[in-house]
Amino acid sequence: MDTGTHVVMGVALGGLATLDPVVQSDPTLYSAVMLGTIVGSQAPDFDTILKLRNNAVYIRHHRGITHSIPAVVFWGLAIASLIHAFSPEVNFLHLWLWTFVAVILHVTVDVFNAYGTQAYRPFTRRWVAYGFINTFDPVIFSFHIIGIVAWMIGAPAGYTWLLIYFVIILYYLKRYLDKRDIVKKVNEQIEGVQQIATSPTLKQNFWRIAVTTGDRYYVGVAENGRVRIIDEFDREPLPEGELIDKALKDKNISAFLSFSPVHRWELNYYDDFTEVRFTDLRYRSKDHHYPFVAVVQIDDNMRIMSSYTGWIFSEKKLQSKLLIEDSPSPFS
Secondary structure, three states: OOHHHHHHHHHHHHHHHHHOHHHHOOHHHHHHHHHHHHHHOOHHHHHHHHHHOOHHHHHHHOOOHHHOHHHHHHHHHHHHHHHHHHOOOOOHHHHHHHHHHHHHHHHHHHOOOOOOEOOOOOOOOOOEOOOOOOOOOHHHHHHHHHHHHHHHOOOOHHHHHHHHHHHHHHHHHHHHHHHHHHHHHHHHHOOOEEEEEEEEOOOOOEEEEEEEEOOEEEEEEEEOOEEEEEEEEEOOOOOOOHHHHHHHHOHHHHHHHHHOOOEEEEEEEOOOEEEEEEEEOOOOOOOOOOOEEEEEEEEOOOOEEEEEEEEOOOHHHHHHHHOOOOOOOOOO
16 A cells, blocks of 8 residues: 555554553553554555665565565564663553554555565565555545544544444455456456456546456456456567577566566667567556556677666656667667
8 A cells, every 4th residue: 555544554553552451551552552553554665765776676675575474573573672662661562462463454455456565475475466456545545534533533542443444344345346346257258368467546436457368468447347458469478589588687677577467578679779678568557558667778799788667658758767878779
């Protein structure tokens, strides 16, 4: 989920903690728990700092090891221990318990997005993305704001958040059933489906879908319960050869391929270099553009000139990212 939603979830857990008699009876412990739940609800996303290095490192590792089972245990203990060091008089067990729950909730809600996490590491490095809750869901965020306002005007914190989270759980169930209906209709419409990637949007009745079959990729939308295919691409294996071997060793290409389960490739030939491009088919924009790409330019001597991976919404912007001194440009 987005940062704002994780923050309000941390506040909500701090409110739920008032149902714990030990927390309720100790104002100092309550303050420590509130701090623990807010920080704990953000901790797994501390790897966002990797973006300062480059996109390849960020894409390969964001929501990776920091969302793994060992990391969840680590974050809970580390945050609770740090807070306890400044307030040694509070009950460490209850401080750790609520902080740990905040970290678990963060990782749990992230697996329902299209982006996903490596939540099951170290047992598997597979990206877990159930794809039926948007990274920012207005309904979930709004329910949290309602709960915070109700709490501020005097509603009992614990029972207010119990009610809010009961409704949110029902909402998750509804969105799961929405996705199941879409998957059913896709299988009725397309033969030989191997994989369906769903990406919910801010609109409740509008989803993006990317379908993989044995020989084709299908990109479409589901709107008001109707599935509509917009683009089709042949599913072709990568050609063998030195050029592709070189491209696959590039850090931006390898990072992209480690993350993107549904993509197509293309080769673009120019006078003295070749461009290898991979495009993620899950994120088709309104202007018929696929903005999440990985590109590497390799000269005739099999040397990598430049490469890039990330979100790009125009060809001009992409070429500016790839441009390096004395490098030829296909658009010059």
